[in-house]
Amino acid sequence: MSNFRKSQNEAHPNKTNTILTGIILLQILFISMQIWLLFGALNNALEENFGFALTTFIGSLLMAIASIWLLRYLPEPLRKDSKNKPMVSPSRNP
């Protein structure tokens, strides 16, 4: 079985960092906008402005779907299991 991905991950640990940071920052951005929309919807719903409440709900829902969909791209954790490491036998490496 190819161990290309594993070697890549071990050779470039920063890549995992960047992806994770990007995902978390995007999620925080979405949540901040959702808080803003929710606050607006609460204020406007009290004023019988139903259209605004519905529009903010659709926007908030799209952002929730986006932030859950982003989880697909969470990198797998790097496992440090020494058992599966390829062993180099002394006979092959004279």
Place this chain on the structure above:
Amino acid sequence: MAKKDSGKEPSWKADFPIESKRATHVSRREFAKFLGLLSGAFALSNGFIVIRAMAFPDERLEGEHFVVDADKVPVGEMLQFEIGGEDLIPYILIRLEENKWRAFEQKCTHLTCAVRYREDVNKIECPCHNGWFSADTGEVLQGPPPRPLPQLEVVVREGKVYVREGERENRAV
């Protein structure tokens, strides 16, 4: 005896195989999943507002309601009243001039504190957070309230004061 066993792991540790550090650690993956969950919760609460607005539309006040005899409220005074014994929404009736009456909901639009009419400045005050409304129109003059006070129309007929639903100009945006 204690010195002898110091190198060995105490036997109670076998009963608690997870280190406390590992149990309390939140990885970035878990944090990202939590943010996804939080985002869904915000969308749900926004949906709850929509459902609530659809299921419980604001009811308009039906018909005219007698409040008080006109001669019982002097000029510059405020009267607090309820409609039909319903004390969920308290109202205030203000006699600004001899023939100038105003009626508003008493709940401040900021955090529903009870507002009161101040004759000395001819304004309505919310004492909780220093919010001020116009006694004539209910418009916000100062402070944190985001909306004007909802207003009722006042009708004086044969010395009796009645209120009814107005055009709701304060509610439409």
